[in-house]
Amino acid sequence: MAAGRNCFIISFPYFFTIAALVLIIFVIIGNLEGHGILSKLYFMQLNTQNLSVTVQSNTVTAASIDPSFPDFFQVGLWNYCQGTISANVYTITNCSTTHGLFYFNPISIIEQNLGISSIDNVPSQVNSALNAVKAVSYVMVILYCVAAIFTAMEFIAGFFSFHSRGGSFCTLIISFLALACVVVATALATALYFVEARAFNDANATLGTTASTDRTTFGIAWGAAVAAILASIFWLVSICCGSTRHSRSEVVYHPVDSPVGMRQM
Numbered sequence: 001m002a003a004g005r006n007c008f009i010i011s012f013p014y015f016f017t018i019a020a021l022v023l024i025i026f027v028i029i030g031n032l033e034g035h036g037i038l039s040k041l042y043f044m045q046l047n048t049q050n051l052s053v054t055v056q057s058n059t060v061t062a063a064s065i066d067p068s069f070p071d072f073f074q075v076g077l078w079n080y081c082q083g084t085i086s087a088n089v090y091t092i093t094n095c096s097t098t099h100g101l102f103y104f105n106p107i108s109i110i111e112q113n114l115g116i117s118s119i120d121n122v123p124s125q126v127n128s129a130l131n132a133v134k135a136v137s138y139v140m141v142i143l144y145c146v147a148a149i150f151t152a153m154e155f156i157a158g159f160f161s162f163h164s165r166g167g168s169f170c171t172l173i174i175s176f177l178a179l180a181c182v183v184v185a186t187a188l189a190t191a192l193y194f195v196e197a198r199a200f201n202d203a204n205a206t207l208g209t210t211a212s213t214d215r216t217t218f219g220i221a222w223g224a225a226v227a228a229i230l231a232s233i234f235w236l237v238s239i240c241c242g243s244t245r246h247s248r249s250e251v252v253y254h255p256v257d258s259p260v261g262m263r264q265m
Contacts, residue, residue, distance in 0.1 A: 013234035016227045021151040023224035031076025034092035041217045042074040044193040050208035054121035075104040103137035129199040136192045143185035150178035172235040179228040186221040
């Protein structure tokens, strides 16, 4: 009876641990390919259809410099992709190579694509947003990878929690570490790309750019954080309410009756 109750209680944190791991993996592999479901998972998309730049006091459109200049860029955890827009249909034509510690600097990418040394009309709010991109992006990448590792360890350690309170406690500690990493990483990603997108939207009058964040990707990322929180809560419940002690057979000693007729009258 106790074993059945243990399995029932531990099934809850196991479910949320698996859910968190799957969602974290989707965040990590998003935007790695220019086609399929992964191409739909990105943090921010920058529309450059109407991009205009000032170079040496001359303001020109990007298309006038390079007719094949991309209409949009979108960024994931490891790389960025670029493509064209036709009839409001976004088609990815190329993705950059992946880097272990990647950060997205669209101004530098635009300068490289157009073959110019410097864009003179970059607003201060864009520069301020980009100043934080490099350091925050590095931390974010590391935290998501560590979160995936800790969540996988949590899944494995969970097997030892069926018959050991020590195993349950170790699993709880690992779940707290995974929780901290995924929550901080997602909070950093949200702050970073929402601020960057707002900066490029505010620069529309100057640069002609618009930007947006992907609700699906951030929904998955925060879903992973919520799943990690629930997993930690239920691992704690399994320690408090689960019975992890082995059942022992009780030995009952019965007094031996004196044999009848042994007493002499």
